[in-house]
Amino acid sequence: MRGAVIHAPGDVRFETLADPKILEPTDAIIRTAVTCVCGSDLWPYRGLDTTDEAHPMGHEYVGFVEEVGSEVTAVRPGQFVVGSFATSDNTCANCRNGWQSNCLNREFMTTCQADYVRIPNAQGTLVATDGHPAEDFLPSLLAVSDVMGTGWYAALAAEVKPGSTAVVVGDGAVGLCGVIAAKELGAERIIAMSRHASRQKLAREFGATDIVTERGEEGVARVKDLTDGIGADAVLECVGTTQAIQQALHSARPGGNVGFVGVPHEVAIDGQELFFSHVGLRGGPAPVRRYLPDLINLVLTGRINPGKVFDLTLPLEQVAEGYKAMDERRAIKALLKP
């Protein structure tokens, strides 16, 4: 089979790789229907995460089950399945608490930009749809496996409630999916922070009621102008930089909440400042598995359409161009078709 391999910053190649095999009785092999490039893939691509040796890439996937290990009974060959970027047995103490992305047997997916993928913990990770979904649904189902699930978690971690005011920091695919989530969870006012016309447009289409183009403390001041001077009830932080997290914390009102889903890179949070802010904070890799049945249903009933974040579609063999387009912000998110 063939798949993407990163060799160094800026150097992603499409190469012939060994076909994946069942290694554990809890594995499944899927044939990739569609996959994509994630904003977090840009960290090593930009050299902000180190690449010591060449390795495959990709953690988002939907596809058709090819083969299952002897302990996998929840899905069977031929079924169309949606999973999560973090695999989970769905039986351990953390999974039972709903934190499947902290499963005691968790393995993060890392090889999905490829024709075939081995899924560890398949029994607790994969959810099959009823029959094979129409082609039109594939982008949104793919989004559910990561960015939509992550936006959903950000909104829940930020405790978006009916009638509340939500701010979304970050206008990448996760932030835009966060807008969808805030709207579905009943936010009355959704302030998207974005300075890119195409992303502002999509944010509005997804439910944003206000756009703030300023960043940093200027952006915070604009949010306060829109929220009686005190800040928003719920803030979804979807970037992971120090500036974005500060902006998020300062945009929340006393007693409000920040859900942070951008992987923090060298971020230190001042304890005393957090203390006196009264802001609640929760982050982490989204427990997508918890939301899969609901989110798949929302997609297949046409209620949400997160697949719109894919504004570039390429054959999988052009994966390098997908990275380049996202790095240069020519694309929000690149869909890859094997």
Added chain:
Amino acid sequence: MRGAVIHAPGDVRFETLADPKILEPTDAIIRTAVTCVCGSDLWPYRGLDTTDEAHPMGHEYVGFVEEVGSEVTAVRPGQFVVGSFATSDNTCANCRNGWQSNCLNREFMTTCQADYVRIPNAQGTLVATDGHPAEDFLPSLLAVSDVMGTGWYAALAAEVKPGSTAVVVGDGAVGLCGVIAAKELGAERIIAMSRHASRQKLAREFGATDIVTERGEEGVARVKDLTDGIGADAVLECVGTTQAIQQALHSARPGGNVGFVGVPHEVAIDGQELFFSHVGLRGGPAPVRRYLPDLINLVLTGRINPGKVFDLTLPLEQVAEGYKAMDERRAIKALLKP
């Protein structure tokens, strides 16, 4: 009148001071029934907070209304009142949201170890009891004005729920009141971290089911032993040091919550570690005013008795000895009687 004045670390004196006067139409003057020394008073006493010039001390009080400003109608001279260490107008946007300790007109109390005290924002701060409570209730009502209200907030911020497992880090008065709160909120298992026999005894009396004497990562390991290896649902951090906050964060399970009420002193929280922990975090000065009616009721019906944290009672003029006894950990908390 007379009251406590700190001149330098270790140097608290009982001095003659000017009688407080109504300065704003929203003020009240109370005659102190009882007051006390707080763990946070030890920061300047120990030189960990600087004392640039001599100033009065104390922020905990219950007493009798002597005089009210022209805009104060909620309480009247002669009534017995309980307040909070943070004053609040109880009408601003933050107060309406229940965050009275972040009132837009907040003033922190700082002069309560004295015969008489001026209370700013009296209308929104003071709650009168029905008639004058019996002498026996005074310690517990005094505790409500700070340590019990703070322990209550810690438990709510940590999201203690019926049937949950709670850990309390810190065996000072706030931590011990946190045990009371966790029990009242229905925690099934309450693990108090303490290495002092007298405090362990009181923690058990208040509802602790387990005592952990180890500190730091050793203490965390003991908590994990008691919680299926994953950590506790709710952790109340009642100290404010880096070690205590780390211990609290590491003691919570993925998806659990830490409520932190010790004022953090030079604490930085690692963003990436917090992210991957999935632990929720909320702290701050407790919005005691929100809880006053309920907590006063719990005290006056005999359901809780947080006044037991006072294991030393002194005449107010011996306030310096109160500081000394607490600094040397001979006393948990010193009650002062004018």
